[in-house]
Amino acid sequence: MAGNIKIALVGNPNTGKSTLFNLLTGLNQKIGNFPGITVDKKLGYCKLPGGRQAEITDLPGTYSLYPKSKDERIVLQVLADSNNPSRPDIVVVVADATNLRRNLLLYTQVADLGIPTILALNMTDMAKKEGIDINIHKLSERLGVQVVPISARSNTGINLLKQAIDNTTSIATQAEGADLHLMAxxxxxxxxxxxxxxxxxxxxxxxxxxxxxxxxxxxxxxxxxxxxxxxxxxxxxxxxxxxxxxxxxxxxxxxxxxxxTGAVRKFVISDKLDAVLTNRFWGFLIFIAILFFVFNSIFSWSTYPMDMIEYAFVWLTEYGHQHLPDGLLTNLLLDGVLAGLGGVVIFIPQIAILFAFISILEDTGYMARVTFMMDKVMRKFGMSGKSVVPMIGSLACAVPSIMSARNIESWKDRIITIMVAPLVSCSARLPVYTLLISLVVPQKMLWGFINLQGLTLMGMYVISILAAVFVAFIMKFIIKAKEKSYFIMELPVYRMPRWTNVLYTMYEKSKTFVFEAGKVIIAISIVLWVLATYGPSERFEAIDKKYAAIEAKKDSSQVSTLERDKAAERLENSYAGILGHVIEPAIRPLGFDWKIGIALITSFAAREAFVGTMATIYSVDNDGEVATIRNKMKGARNPDTGLPVFTFATAFSLMLFYAFAMQCMSTVAVVFRETKSWKWPVIQLVYMTGMAYVASLIAYQLLK
Structure with a gap:
């Protein structure tokens, strides 16, 4: 084959196909959509030994070419349509060497479509450990294709696979499979x-x-x-x-x-572990313990790197004010853009730790066990075991989780899952929770090993999961459907996580968080800085005259706080301040002031914008002193009572609001895209906002 070529990776779920994709393409990959379809398309590039470039598409995992879900349908659509821009020149079928007979069913179907095919036997190292010996040469001869033994987890055989791709002709060489022509x-x-x-x-x-x-x-x-x-x-x-x-x-x-030779002992260890980890009692207890460990670690392990990032931004702001010329552009750059960006970057350590744990749980095979274990429980609340994957995935982000609900065959189960998945606390809420928890919850250790802040954080996640399950139970009776759903899933063998894959996931997800959230935050920070710096000219003129008169009198009791009071009054009379005061009567019963009101409005674009908004507002409203966002918020006082703005009651009320409110335009867009109707996202927006308001109101009134 001359020139660059297109490769498609095809395989059953849990065969290591995505791990192989990451190995072949490294960081040279991107996510898009298949033409005319909302399903994610993972595309990457790699250099072949002969110098050509291969464009590699990671097609969704499927057990056969007869699809059970939207994602699985893509495989046939890409391979069968000669005009599809994603149609490959070569198909690499990735098969699990420990379960070859079942994996080869898909291979025979793909090979019969007449596209040049290579068989990549993955997990050959595990097969040997389990006493499975495969005669590669004989298998290759009988199938008429190149068969390459690899182990994606230990990075062996990858160069052999690249060489095989380079050697493949444009003519399909595979032997004919079962004779199906006689059927019809x-x-x-x-x-x-x-x-x-x-x-x-x-x-x-x-x-x-x-x-x-x-x-x-x-x-x-x-x-x-x-x-x-x-x-x-x-x-x-x-x-x-x-x-x-x-x-x-x-x-x-x-x-x-x-x-x-190892058929008897093949899955003995996995079976013994499953007896405990999927047990009705111990399984749930272990799952809760793992969740607690994760959230405890998010707080405990991230403290030092977060402090370093926080003080780095404080130093940058101080350095900028000292060395850049005074003026609007400097203020916009330092008090607008830099302050807003600092509010996002500081949470990279916590985001990285969260995604590292999610990656480890998936890589080891434990996440599949959680899905299996939760099936009976989820059915009582109107969902299936497959709903657990989007629910757990929502701990990272609701957008891909809602898209992953396509794997749920039952329409009713799928709609309920889509409607409740955004209630599960995602990584965008993590900055809000950690900031507010650090303000009102002391950094104490209970019994010497339980971090009180970590325990509070876990509590917020548990509340969100219980809320999702409760809403699902209500919807079970509201949404009607005749079809029954079934849960079929193959549990993978337990394996050690591939650490390079974990590190890659941490890097990729942190980068996505910073760049995706960062774009929104910078845009909001610039707009917010303008709104908070300017206001109606007559109001600002009156404030300038008032403080000029005070300064002329040289009242010693007022001069010391003159600049701070003037800045606070200008902010309150700015366009942002006016907007905040307009909605303040509605949010005052929740314990929120007009500044928090501004943050609620801006964070309807993205939840994490709350932190950037607070950083920008408190940077505009300052007396020349540069401090961390936490110190600024901790020192904020109610002008009427003189008490702290962020009391335990206010902070908990605010966390509950963010736990339940639909403050993410991307989620609204993806729900519309997946349901092909505005009915469901509108219902979602209304019920979640109503839930957030009521929960926040009750919490504040009880705790204040």
């Missing part, structure tokens, strides 16, 4: 003529499932339906017959290829 020869022949293809299996697949594919015109869809009707094409029976034929064919292929 007349229908297949008619479909071949209609679709102008020589490939029997492609014609068969289009007869089975052309309806959900957007690659045909309405006339072609009608013609395919007519062929099925004319030739009495019974799809479900033929699919079952195909599966039996393929497994019979694989029995012949694998005869004498696999020698399994």
């Amino acid at each position: 020869p007349e229908a297949i022949e008619a479909a071949r003529e209609l679709l102008k293809t020589n490939n029997n299996y492609l014609a068969l697949q289009m007869l089975h499932q052309h309806e959900p594919l957007n690659i045909f015109s309405s006339g072609e869809h009608a013609a395919l339906e007519q062929i099925k009707k004319t030739h009495h094409f019974e799809s479900s029976k033929l699919q079952a017959a195909e599966t039996i034929a393929r497994y019979r064919y694989l029995g012949t292929v694998l005869s004498g290829v696999i020698e399994d």
Whole structure:
């Protein structure tokens, strides 16, 4: 093959396909969408030994080309449509060497589509440990393709795979699989003529499932339906017959290829661990203990790096004020952009720790156990075990979690999951929680090892999860559907996490958090700084005259605080201050003042904007002293009572508001995109905002 080539990675879930993708592409990858579809497209690039560049697409994991979910449907859509811009020149099928027979079912289907194919046998090191010996040469000879033994986790065989890709011809060399032409020869022949293809299996697949594919015109869809009707094409029976034929064919292929001396002890360790970790009592107890450890670590381990980042921004602000010329541009840069950005960057250590733990739990296979363990519980509340994946994923971000709900076959389960997933506290709420907790919860250790702040943080996450489950239970009775849902999932063998993968995840997610949140924060900080610096000219003129008169009198009792009082009064009469005062009557019963009101408005774009807004407001409202955002907020006083603004009652009320409110435009957009209707995001926005207000009101009135 001359020039650059397109490669698609295809494989069952839990075969290490995504790990291989990361190894091949490194940091040279991006996330987009498949054309005309909302499903994520992971695309990356790598250099081949011959000097060519390979464009690699990581297709969604699937057990066969007969999809059970939206994501799985993409695999056939990309491979079957010769006009699809993502259609590969070569398919690399990634198979689990410890479970080869089942994995090869998908391989035979992909190979029969007639695209040049390579079989990458992953986890060969684990197969050897389990006593499974595979004759690679014999398997390659029988399949007619290059078979490459690799281990993505230990980074072995990757160069051999690149070499195999480089050596692959543009002509498919794979041997023909099970003879499927005899199943419905007349229908297949008619479909071949209609679709102008020589490939029997492609014609068969289009007869089975052309309806959900957007690659045909309405006339072609009608013609395919007519062929099925004319030739009495019974799809479900033929699919079952195909599966039996393929497994019979694989029995012949694998005869004498696999020698399994460890069949008895194959999954003994995993089974023993599962007996404890998925136990009805101990399993839940261990899960809660793991969650507690995670949140305790987020506070305990991040203290020093956060302090360093915080004081670095204070030093930068001081240095800027000392060395840059006075003026609006300097103030905008230091008190607007830098202050807002500092409010985001400071939380990188906590975000990195959170994603590191999520990556470790997924990599070890434990997250799959949590999904299995929670299935019975979730069904009582109107969801399935598969709903746990989006729910747990929402600890990181609700947007990809809502998209991952496509794997839930039941429409009702999927809608309920989408509607409640944003209630689970995401990483964007983490900066809000940690800032407020650090203000009102003492940094104490209970019994010498439990961090009180970490315990409070875990409490906020538990509250959000309980709220999501409660709302799901209510929706179970409101949303009606006739279909029943089933939970089928393969539990992977326990493995040690691949630490390079964990580090890569920490880096990638932290970078995404900073750049995605950073863009919003900088934009909001600039707008907010302008709104907080300027106001109606008559108001500002009156303030200038008032303080000029005080200064002229040289009243010693007032001169010392003159600049601070003037700055505070200008802020209160600025456009931002006026906006805050407009909504203050509505939020005063929650314990919030007009400054917090401004933050509530700005953070409807993104929750983490709360911290940047507070940083900007308290930087504009200062007396020349540069201090950390926490110190500024800790020192804030109510002008009427002289008491601290951020009391325990106010802070807890504010945390509950952020725990429940739908303050993320990206989530609203993705719910609309996934449901194809404004009905669901509007309902979500209304019920979550109402919940946030009521919970915040009750909390403040009880605690004040």
